[in-house]
Amino acid sequence: MTELGIASFESYADHIRLHPEEGERLPDIMHITVTRFYRDATCWEGLGRVMPGLAASGRKVRFLSAGCCGGEEPYTLAIAWKELFEERFGPADILAVDMDEAGLERARKAVYDKRSLRELPDAWRERWFIASGRRLHLSPEIMSMVRFERLHLVNDALPGSFDLIMCRNLFFTYFTEDRRFRAALVLWEALRPGGALMIGEKEGLGPRELDIFTPWPGARCFFRRAA
Numbered sequence: 001m002t003e004l005g006i007a008s009f010e011s012y013a014d015h016i017r018l019h020p021e022e023g024e025r026l027p028d029i030m031h032i033t034v035t036r037f038y039r040d041a042t043c044w045e046g047l048g049r050v051m052p053g054l055a056a057s058g059r060k061v062r063f064l065s066a067g068c069c070g071g072e073e074p075y076t077l078a079i080a081w082k083e084l085f086e087e088r089f090g091p092a093d094i095l096a097v098d099m100d101e102a103g104l105e106r107a108r109k110a111v112y113d114k115r116s117l118r119e120l121p122d123a124w125r126e127r128w129f130i131a132s133g134r135r136l137h138l139s140p141e142i143m144s145m146v147r148f149e150r151l152h153l154v155n156d157a158l159p160g161s162f163d164l165i166m167c168r169n170l171f172f173t174y175f176t177e178d179r180r181f182r183a184a185l186v187l188w189e190a191l192r193p194g195g196a197l198m199i200g201e202k203e204g205l206g207p208r209e210l211d212i213f214t215p216w217p218g219a220r221c222f223f224r225r226a227a
Contacts, residue, residue: 035072035169037079037112037120040201043168046219047080050196054163055089064160064190066153066167068096071107071146072116073166075138078145079124095159097151104148110138154183160190168200168221177206184209191225198222 006012016023038044055061065074074096081092098104113135117125129136151158153171171183184205187197197213199205199221205213216222 035069036116037072037076039119040221041119043198043201043221044080046222048084049219050216050222051085054196061089061092062162063092063094064162064165065096066165067170068098068107069103071096071110073168074146075110075142077166078142079128082142083124094146096146096148099150099152101150104150107148110143111135154186158186158190161192162190162195163192164196164198165191166198168198169203172199172203172205181208184212188212188225193225193227195225196222
């Protein structure tokens with residue numbers, strides 16, 4: 001509004017109606033691009049309860065990190081898989097998507113400030129990060145486990161089907177009721193039957209979303225795709 005010389009929200013709404021291209025710019029301006037490794041530790045601890053049910057068939061497990069920002073969450077998943085599950089279940093396929101190209105470029109470089117790793121277990125941080133001045137560079141072994149693609153989560157088709165989708169602090173925090181349910185349907189369609197949805201610790205699903213996802217017993221933040 002300052003850049004356009006507009007003083008009131010009502011005037012800005014009128015401007016958007018007259019200039020649709022301004023509305024198309026808003027998602028790139030408004031979305032949040034900050035997160036941390038191992039954010040919401042309670043949620044990550046639930047992986048141990050969920051994973052045997054997803055990987056029991058012996059095939060390669062497929063993950064999607066929806067709205068991956070700078071890569072902290074899919075890389076956390078890759079580290080957790082390497083540490084806790086790979087020996088038992090074999091390699092995993094991890095795809096991370098976001099609409100913000102700047103965030104994806106940051107993710108591909110995988111260089112982070114120490115404060116973004118403050119919640120990661122010390123042993124994992126020491127094993128998988130290399131000091132680079134005041135910053136830390138992720139091990140190439142972990143970087144190679146994650147593929148990054150630019151994708152709009154609502155408008156573009158998701159390349160399913162996935163065993164687990166992480167969609168944390170995005171749809172179920174910022175979307176209004178109808179848009180949130182439409183987004184939940186997109187995630188539901190991209191999950192295989194019985195697959196899992198992982199959301200943020202402070203998020204919850206509304207009644208409509210709970211018609212298509214059921215809480216995963218004993219695993220906070222996880223929901224099973226309902227039939």
